[in-house]
Amino acid sequence: MPNSSLMALLVASYGRNYLARPLSPSSSHPDFFEVQSRGKKHEVAVGDLLEITTTSAHQAVIDKISPRKNLLFRSDAFRSKSIAANVDQILLVLATEPAFSPDLLGRAAIAAAHEGIELRILLNKTDLTDKLSKARELLAPYKNLGIPMHEISAKFDAGSLDAIEPFLAGKISVLVGQSGMGKSTLLNKWVPTAAAQTREHSTKLDTGKHTTTACRYYDLPTSWGMKDGTLGALIDSPGFQEFGLAHLSESELQHAFSEFSPYLGHCRFHNCTHSHEPGCAIQEGVKVGQVSPTRLNLFNQLLHESKNATLQTQGHASS
Ligand SMILES: Nc1nc2c(ncn2[C@@H]2O[C@H](COP(=O)(O)OP(=O)(O)O)[C@@H](O)[C@H]2O)c(=O)[nH]1
Ligand SMILES: [Mg+2]
Ligand SMILES: [Zn+2]
Numbered sequence: 001m002p003n004s005s006l007m008a009l010l011v012a013s014y015g016r017n018y019l020a021r022p023l024s025p026s027s028s029h030p031d032f033f034e035v036q037s038r039g040k041k042h043e044v045a046v047g048d049l050l051e052i053t054t055t056s057a058h059q060a061v062i063d064k065i066s067p068r069k070n071l072l073f074r075s076d077a078f079r080s081k082s083i084a085a086n087v088d089q090i091l092l093v094l095a096t097e098p099a100f101s102p103d104l105l106g107r108a109a110i111a112a113a114h115e116g117i118e119l120r121i122l123l124n125k126t127d128l129t130d131k132l133s134k135a136r137e138l139l140a141p142y143k144n145l146g147i148p149m150h151e152i153s154a155k156f157d158a159g160s161l162d163a164i165e166p167f168l169a170g171k172i173s174v175l176v177g178q179s180g181m182g183k184s185t186l187l188n189k190w191v192p193t194a195a196a197q198t199r200e201h202s203t204k205l206d207t208g209k210h211t212t213t214a215c216r217y218y219d220l221p222t223s224w225g226m227k228d229g230t231l232g233a234l235i236d237s238p239g240f241q242e243f244g245l246a247h248l249s250e251s252e253l254q255h256a257f258s259e260f261s262p263y264l265g266h267c268r269f270h271n272c273t274h275s276h277e278p279g280c281a282i283q284e285g286v287k288v289g290q291v292s293p294t295r296l297n298l299f300n301q302l303l304h305e306s307k308n309a310t311l312q313t314q315g316h317a318s319s
Contacts, residue, residue, distance in 0.1 A: 003054050004054050005051060005053045005063065006023070006051075006052060006054075007022070007024075007050065007066075008021055008035070008049075008050050008060070009021050009047075009049060009050070009217070010035070010044055010046050010085075011046065011201070011217040012214060012216045013044070013046050013082075013214065013215045014214040017034070018037075018062075019032045020050055020060070023049075029054075030058050031200075033059060033060040034058060034059050034060070035050065035059070035060045037061070037062045038061055038063075043080075044065060044082070044085075045071060045082035045084055046085070046217050046235055047084045047086040047087060047172060047174075047217060047235060048085045049066035050062050050066070051063045051064040051066070068085045068086055070087065070115040071084075071085045072085070072090070072111060072112075072117065072174065072176075073247075074107075074240070074242070074243050074245065076242075076244035076246050077246055077308060077309040077312040078312070083237050084215060084237065087173065087174045088117070088172045088173065089118045089119070089171050089172070089173040089174070090111075090174055091122055091173050092105065092109075092119060092120070092122065092176050092177055093124055093176070093177035093181040094121060094123050094124065094139075094177060094181055095123070095125040095135075095180070095181040096123070096135045097131045099134070099135070100138070100177070100178060101178060102294070104178060104240075105121075105138070105142065106298040107243035107245055107298070109142060109145075110245055110248070110253070110298070110302065111245060113256040114245075114255075114256040119147050119148075120148045120149075120150070120167060121139065121148070122149075122186070123135055123150070123152065124181060125154075125155075126152060126157075126160070141292035141294055145258065148167075150163060154182045154185040154186045154189060155182070155185055161189060161190070168190065168232060168234070170226060170227020170231070171232045172232060172233050172235065173232070174234075174237060175187060175234060175235065175236050175237060177239060178239050178240065179239025180239065181239070183236060183239065184236070187218065187234055187236050190221075191219075191220065191234060192221070193218075193221075194218050194236075197218055198216065201214075215237050215238065216235065217234075217235050218233055219232075220233060244305065245302055245306070246305050246308070246309035249306065250303060253299060253306065259291055259295065260274075260291065260299075263281035263282045263284070267280045268280070274300070275300050
């Protein structure tokens with residue numbers, strides 16, 4: 001079979017193993033190609049649109065990654081991990097029990113704001129009512145920021161999911177959250193064929209036992225109909241505990257905290273870090289209740305990590 005070049009969508013990743021699906025199905029191509037990057041240069045992510053060249057009946061190499069609308073990833077001083085590319089929306093799944101990490105919530109919100117991706121928070125397991133008020137308390141600063149939120153019970157109240165469906169149709173949404181929050185339960189409710197698709201991916205990639213560390217792309221059911229010519233999809237990401245944002249610069253961080261914007265440029269010192277300086281406009285915002293202290297603490301923590309990462313790459317390690 002002669003090698004041919006085609007466009008394909010990256011639909012599954014496990015470590016450095018990738019599966020891509022031809023954009024235009026044709027009888028001369030399989031449903032999926034196992035794709036490899038040439039050398040180590042190409043960091044690809046689920047949702048990437050690729051130009052590939054076939055090397056055998058089921059394998060291909062990546063020639064080019066199409067320019068991305070966005071790339072959701074996390075990083076610390078030493079490495080970065082892609083979560084998904086070209087997404088319209090982040091669905092952050094939190095639960096009443098086990099209690100979610102407020103730090104991870106804060107970081108996901110900053111990642112979304114920085115990449116210009118819509119964020120929607122799903123508070124799951126509201127059937128566990130005794131933990132509900134604590135969860136709502138932790139979410140209050142984000143409600144005040146105007147981030148859309150839904151209280152749901154994926155397992156016990158199918159009706160609680162109805163209000164979310166109109167916000168999924170026609171969009172590429174990525175499920176993000178710690179493990180145990182209910183991401184897989186939600187995926188299986190919305191995409192009843194997800195389990196079957198996962199099995200098919202796993203057979204192709206031969207990663208049966210590593211399914212939890214994989215990222216996967218699932219088309220929404222055709223019965224939901226198209227919006228702007230697209231069906232939309234859900235991307236399932238592995239649960240993670242850490243959400244490093246060390247790649248964001250000081251200025252990028254300041255702008256990702258949208259509630260800081262009225263205060264930026266009004267501090268007494270032009271290089272104010274908004275932590276201890278006199279005449280800090282953002283500290284003033286905290287005093288008058290316009291900025292949540294939790295958010296300012298998060299900013300200071302992220303700034304510290306960002307500066308540390310810069311020092312590390314320059315070879316001046318500090319902690
Ligand atoms: N009480 C309760 N348990 C749930 C709900 N949704 C999911 N679970 C349970 O929470 C556990 C983790 O769910 P899973 O979907 O695997 O979470 P994931 O790790 O985020 O993919 C499972 O035992 C689910 O049955 C819910 O609405 N209420
Ligand atoms: Mg899961
Ligand atoms: Zn300041």
